Amino acid sequence: MIMRTGRKYVCLLTIIALLLTMLPFGIVQAQSAQYSPFHDVPTNHWALPHIIKSELRGVVTGYGNGIFKPDQTVTQLEAIVMAVRAMGLENETHNTNQFADTSNYDLPTTWNARGFVSVAIKHSLIDEQTFRPSAGASRAWTAQLLIRMLKMENELNMIASTPFEDDNYIPVWAKPYVALAVDKNIISGIPNLSGSYDYRPNDAVTRAQLSTLISRSDRYMNDVSGQLPIGIVKKIEGNTLTILKPDNTTESDARVTNTTAIYDQSYSYISQNKITVEDAIRYQLSSSGNLRYIELIDKNYYDNLPVIEKVNRLQGTLVQLYQEQRLMIVEQEDGRLYTGTYATDAEIEDLEQGRSISDSNLHIGDELELILGDNDIVGIKVIKSSQEAVLSGVIFAIDIERGILTLENNNRYTSYTFDDSVSVEYNNIRFATVRDLRKGDEIQIQTEDNKISKITLITPYQSNEYQGTIVTISVRDEVITIITAESDPVAYRTNSQTEYKINNVNNPKLSDLEIGDHVIFTVDGRVIKKLEVINRNLQDEIRGKLLNINKDLKMITIETLDEEYKTFKYDDLLDVYIDGNKDGRLDDLLLDTNIAIKIDKNTIIRITVNNQIAGTIVGLDKNRNTMTVEHDNRTTTYELSNNVEVRMQDIRRAIVEDIKLGMEMVAKLERNKIIRIDIKYKYSSIVKTINTDWDRIEVIDPDNSNDTIRYxxxxxxxxxxxxxxxxxxxxxxxxDVVELTFTGYELSEIRVVPASIGNITSIEASTNEIVVRNRNEVERILINNNLNIYSANGNQISAPNLNTNDFVRVQRIGDKTNVYLSSTQEVEFFSALGNRIYYYDNNGNYRNLALDREALIWQSNTFFLPGDIQQGAKISLYTFNNRVLGIRIH
Known part of the structure; x- marks a missing residue:
């Protein structure tokens, strides 16, 4: 009985649904309501829009049977699964070749948990030492995950605070992440009884909450795989939208249905009639063309949204016209210039004459009304014709007897008539006439009633050869601007008859030119007739093995890296560089040696031989007596000479058997065989003495701290x-801590490892870390056997002896860390001059100390410069070896 009743109920719903589909859209829309795909997420649930969007993206899934479990807490493992999916990286989780070591974690084996954890490690979403898969994802931990998911760690302010009332309860390591997530409008607080907001950093997030946080992050993740697309509503017809996409293509016939989830920018449910043309939206479209999801988005957060150009009208005066490019420049009433192209089918109408005209009938000075379309001018109306049109171009022909002058402008030819009354201005010719004009002159003419009234010379015809450098190129306008030694930059026109010559370019054309090309060119008037690029003769280096030198024929043969045999000429001006020495000779070259040559016009102008390579040893075959080295972005195998010399700073009389894969080295070659190997060796230590007179440095012996070593x-x-x-x-x-690098037996590099200074903000027992804040970041020091802590008196102490706000100097020496407590004194500030600080001590004595250039000066959470301290201020001086490294202003 119950089942029959259920069938009747389903049938009734089906009938109602069919009736609704036959009603007009407006009626359906008015009757439709917010839709939820899950039984346990009601339509009034605060997180419904985020859950729908996350489910459509595949970031979250339900549990089957329409169940989502919105209030179920999320483990750290579940959180990274959602983050990896949100980043569009789920495909990477199946790449077993790149799996990280996850054996330290107790991961489920019934699904691909290991793949997700491996991707999270690879993309630095989690800290491997602190990741706890089955632990609840706290709100503090989740803030860090979100910022890492968005790759925004470079924006962290390590001393930031948050607006929450429980700010002091947010862990120091998490506070910068929470503050940044708040600033990005991803995280919000939880109202408390005082009317303010708490963050509750230790609460575990729920599935609904994490769906919401990832949904709010959408605006920063537009380029990830699987993201819902964005676009602009271009047109609305009934229940159908036309959406303009960022690539300027459109989604046509995107239909809104009674189950479409539609939300405004605050994620409040709205009806379809709230959507307007030009709204920016994020959407999801089914394969059948139905919109499942629409979200209005804030255009300010998206820089790749398309722009819908409005059709409107514009009035102004025509100031320039390029008919070939269908380009015009119009000056509007307010003086602004509008530049636009007109469509090939643009209708041009002369309102005075009441007829259609062509663009050749347009004149400079015409008053126009332009009808603007999406991308160009679709209509031109001449409101008032210019009484005196001004045109320019190059004289193509002039028939003085018949009074006809033909102008060429951008490959268009127009003829005009003139008579004896025409006025001519031609350079410094006092009483110039049309007989002073010649073919090729660039002129400007004024016409009245289609007859030339005035001719003004712009540039006289010239046909000479010049040399210069290209500074701008306009392929569309066929114009090149060239600067020569004798003149400022000059713009020249080109045309289909212009001849180009560019070395190694077949059938060169204008688009093959580059800014900065050095050219020799010939002009006819202002049109370039011939142009040759002269700076592209020198080829890139060709590398290979020297096979033969024929001095009689002055020919050299090499085997290139592509195993091709090539022969080149050389001349008496050949330069030979051997190991950086430019005074080499051909006789110094040995066959089978690797060389690099430079070619000019198929002639070798330079040979470079480098008998020394530096790289990493990646292979060693003792049976074949070969070594494979990764260097210069390639991997090469070399033969070892029988008596190869091996030099290692830490091993005297080293042999090939002492070499290990991964070692860095410098090798000496002879005939492409390695004859000497200098292994690079590094270690860190502390400087004990510096002697600049003798150019010596002494450091503590890393094997015996009571001894020193001099270099x-x-x-x-x-x-x-x-x-x-x-x-x-x-x-x-x-x-100072220094890292010393030796190449063979010789010291080759000294790298100073600066100490960091700051005050201790906390000592965290849960992570066994000391947290130190300096000017730019928070440093976390692990408490272990590699940590040594020293009091201000130099005595070694343990971590429990440290206190919050202690000022310390931290040195990293290889895998060891030294922390030194400062000496402290409370004094009265007097002044800071140069690199010294002047003050009165507690006994009223006037004293001074050296001020370190890296010294920290702060008050509360704000840092200052020495000149910012007020005279008479009470300060704390933190000193090391009688140098001030820290000043706290009270």
């Missing part, structure tokens, strides 16, 4: 000091 710093040693341009040995200070 001479020769001219070829590279010194790198972040923040200092062209650093010298004198820039390095005692107690």
């Amino acid at each position: 001479y710093v020769y001219e070829d040693v590279v010194i790198i000091f972040p923040g200092i341009e062209d650093p010298e040995l004198a820039d390095i200070r005692v107690d």
Whole structure:
């Protein structure tokens, strides 16, 4: 009985649905209501629009039978699955070749959990050490996930605060992420009893909440795979929309139905009649053309939306006309210039004469009304013809006896009549006449009643050869601007008769030219007749193995990297560079040596031999006596000479067996065989003494901290000091951490590893970390056996002896970290001059200390410069080795 009743109910619904489809759209729309695809998400659920959108995108799925479970909490594993899908990376989860090591996690095996975790690790969505798959995804942790999903970590403000009342309860590591997510309008707070908002960082997010957060992130993820498209509503006809897409194609016949989910920018449900033309929307269209989802979006967040050009009218005066390009420039009443092209079928009408005309009947000075279409001018109406048209062009022909002058302008030819009354202005000729004009002159004419009344010379005809550099190219207008040694940039026209010559370019044309080309050109009037590019003769380097030198024929044969045999001529001006020495000779070259040659007009002008390579050892075959090296963006296998020399700084009398794959090295070649290998070796230490007179540096022996090792710093040693341009040995200070690089037995590089300074903000027992804030970031120091902490007196202490707000200096030495507590004194500030700070101590004595250039000066959460401190201010000085590294203003 119950089943029969159910069938009657279903049939009744079917009949009603069929009746609705036959009603006019407006009636259907008025009767339709918000639709939910899930039984447990009612139509008034606050997260319904986000759940629908996330489900359409495939970010979330239901549990079958129309169940979504919106209030179920999300684990960290479930959260990264949603984030990976939102980023359009789900296909990557099936690439087992790139799976990361996930053996540390207890992951489900009934679905591809390992693939999602691997992608999350690859794209830095999670921290491998702290990721807990089955733990609830807290609101603090989720904020970090969202910012990483949007790849916005570079926008983090490490000292930012949030607007929430429970800001102090948000973990220090999470606060920058929460603050940025709030700033991006992704995260909002939870109302509290005081009328303010809390964040509740430790609460776990629910499926509805995470769907909402990812949905709000859409505006920052327009380019990801699977994202719902965006567009502009171009036309509305009944229940059908025409949508203009970012690529300027359209979705036509996109139908709104009674189950279409439609929301405004605040995600409130609206009816279809709230959608207007030019609204920006995000939408989802079914294969049958029905719109499943529409969301009005804020255009300010999208820079790739198309623009619908309105059809409107514009009035002004014609100031220039290019008939070949169908381009006109019109000056409007307010003085603004409108530049536009007119369609080939544009209707041109002369209102004074009441007839249609062609563009050849338009004249400079005509008063026009333009009808503007989507992309160009679709109609031109001449309101008032110019009484005195002004035209310009090059004289193509002049018949003085018959009084006919023909002008050429952009390959269009127009003839005009003139008589003895015509006025001619021709350079400095006092009483010029038409007989002073000649073919090729560029002129401007004024006409009245279709007869020339005045001729003004613009540029006299010239036919000479010039040399210069191209500064602009307009392929559309067929104009090239060239600057020569004798003149300012000059614009020249080209045409179909212009001859081009460009080395290694078959059938060159105008579009093959490039800005910066050096050219020799010949002009006829202002039209370029011939143009040759002279700076493209020199080819890129050709690399290969030297096979033969024939001095009699002055020919060299090489085998290229493509295993082709090529022979080139060389001349007496040939340059030979060997290992950077430009005084090499052909006799110095050995056959089977790798060389690089440069060619000019099929003649070798330079040979470069580099008998030294630097790279990483990726293969070593002791049986075949070969070594494979990755260098210069390629991998090459070299033969080792029988008595190859191996030099390693940490191993005396090293042999090939001491070499390990992955080592960096510099090798010396002879006839393409490696004869010497200098292995690169690095270690970090602390500077004990600097002697600039003897160019020496002493560092602590990494194997015995009671001993020091001395090195001479020769001219070829590279010194790198972040923040200092062209650093010298004198820039390095005692107690600096340095990374020393040796090539073979020789010191080749000193890299200073700057210490960081700041105050301790917290010591987190849960993660076993010390958190230090400096000017730009928050540094997290893991408490382990590689950490050494020293008091201001130099005594080694343990982490529990540290306190919040202690000022510390942090040094990273390889895998070890040293933390030094500063000496502290409360004093009265007097002044800061140069690199010293002047103050009164507690006994009223006037004193001064050196002020480090990296010193931090702050009050609360704001940083200052020395000149910002007011005289008489109470300050705390934090010092190391009698240098001020920190100043806190009270």
